[in-house]
Amino acid sequence: MQMSLEVPHDVQRMRRTIRFLSRPYLRLTRVLGGVLAVLGVVLIVLDPSLAFAYAAVVGGVAVVFAIEPIMVAMGMRSQAAAIQHGYHLTLNDEWMHIAYPLVESRCRWAGLDHVVETPEVWYVMFGKVQAMVVPKDVMTPQQRAEFEAFVAARR
Template sequence: MRISVSVPHDEKLLRRTVKFLLRPQLKFIRIMGGVLVVLGLVLVAMDPSDPIAHLAMILGLLFVVAVAPIAVARSMRGVPDVLKHGFHVTLDDEWAIVTYPLAESRFRWAGLGRVVETPEVWYIMFGKYQAVTIPKGPMTEEQREEFAAFVGRLQHTRG
């Protein structure tokens, strides 16, 4: 396999990748927020004048609603400028190579953790927080099929 495509900078794609990487932590925070809301409701039912009950509900709602957008926004501000340009991705039987104008990353398929496919991209995970985003849009239909088959074989052999 040898696939080589250029990917223009896409702020929305970068934001979706950040959300994808933050999803496990944000899920836990949302669950904890829900627990706080329920706890606050129980406490309010027991004593409507208890300020702790109202505080628990407010904090819980903030955890459920506000933490995710704030975390994504802060993460987006922390993305290095070197990644805020288009990139070129080259995929072959041994390597996934992502080249930006000022940086290059090379990943051996032997280090592959897992692959998550969405309608728009493949997230190639080389660790818990290390993802290479392979957008489907710049690829031809033949390249998408070839890469999907390659990834399927990789995942099958890795068990």
């Protein structure tokens, strides 16, 4: 396999990537927020005069629904300016190479943990929260088929 792709900067793709990578942590946080809200409701039923119970319900509901947008916004703000440009993606049988105008990253496929496919991209995972993004929209149908076959052979 030998591919060379120009990938334009896409803010929405970056948001989806941050959301994807933070999903395992969000799941636990949302469960804990739901537990806090339910405990608050139970306390309100037992003693409606407890101010803490109302705070627990409001706080729990806020954690369940507001934590994801907050985490994505924080993740977007923490991105280095050097990667807020388009990049050149080179894929071959041994390496995955990403070159931004100011930064380069190169990983061997041997270090690959797994690949997660979504309708828009492939997330090439090199750890639990380290991913390189291979967008589908910049590939030809032949390149997509070739990359899919390459990934399938690595499983």
